Amino acid sequence: MRVGLLTMALLVVGACSSPDLPADGLGTIVEVVDGDTVVVDLAGHRETVRLLGIDTPETVHPxxxxxxxxxxxxxxxxxxxxxxxxxxxxxDVEPRDRYGRLLAYLERLSDGLQVNMALVERGYAATLHIDPNDALRQELAAAESRARAAGLGLWAACGGPHEPLA
Known part of the structure; x- marks a missing residue:
C-alpha cells in the first residue's frame, strides 16, 4: 500500500517535470540491456531507462x-x-543521468511487482543513492540490509557489488 501511494505521488511530481520528456506512465519493455538498464517504449518513443536507487554489477560497461x-x-x-x-x-526529481538515460522506478503491470525493489530484496542489486532522487531511499536501504543479513545473491557470492568476476 505504501509503495502504491508513493507511486501515485511520484506520478504527480513527474507530470510536472520537463515538457520535452515523455510523461510518466505506461510503457512496454523492448529490451533488457543489463541488470539495471532497460529500453522501454513510452507512447511510441523508445527510451533507455536506468533503474533508480539501485546498482547491479557491471556486464556491459565500456x-x-x-x-x-x-x-x-x-x-x-x-x-x-x-x-x-x-x-x-x-x-523521481532528476529525470536523466549524465548519459542521457531516463531515471525511473519500474512496476510490472501484470502483478504490481516493484522491479527496483525486487532486485535489491533478492540480492541482485545494491542500493545507489544519488540526490535528489530519494523517494524510495529508506525502503531500498532496508531491503538491502535484509538481503545482506540473509547472505542473498551478490552478498554471498561476491561480498558486495563491483568485485571482479573470478
Missing part, C-alpha cells in the same frame, strides 16, 4: 570488466521484464 554476479543480475532482470511486458514508469 571501461570495466564483467563483475561478480553481473551475469546473474542481468539474467534475473530478463526474467522479470520480458520484451513486450507492460510496466509503469515513474520518475
Amino acid at each position: 571501461d570495466r570488466s564483467v563483475e561478480c554476479f553481473g551475469p546473474q543480475a542481468s539474467a534475473r532482470l530478463r526474467l522479470l521484464l520480458v520484451p513486450g511486458s507492460g510496466v509503469l514508469v515513474t520518475r
Whole structure:
C-alpha cells in the first residue's frame, strides 16, 4: 500500500517535470540491456531507462570488466521484464543521468511487482543513492540490509557489488 501511494505521488511530481520528456506512465519493455538498464517504449518513443536507487554489477560497461554476479543480475532482470511486458514508469526529481538515460522506478503491470525493489530484496542489486532522487531511499536501504543479513545473491557470492568476476 505504501509503495502504491508513493507511486501515485511520484506520478504527480513527474507530470510536472520537463515538457520535452515523455510523461510518466505506461510503457512496454523492448529490451533488457543489463541488470539495471532497460529500453522501454513510452507512447511510441523508445527510451533507455536506468533503474533508480539501485546498482547491479557491471556486464556491459565500456571501461570495466564483467563483475561478480553481473551475469546473474542481468539474467534475473530478463526474467522479470520480458520484451513486450507492460510496466509503469515513474520518475523521481532528476529525470536523466549524465548519459542521457531516463531515471525511473519500474512496476510490472501484470502483478504490481516493484522491479527496483525486487532486485535489491533478492540480492541482485545494491542500493545507489544519488540526490535528489530519494523517494524510495529508506525502503531500498532496508531491503538491502535484509538481503545482506540473509547472505542473498551478490552478498554471498561476491561480498558486495563491483568485485571482479573470478
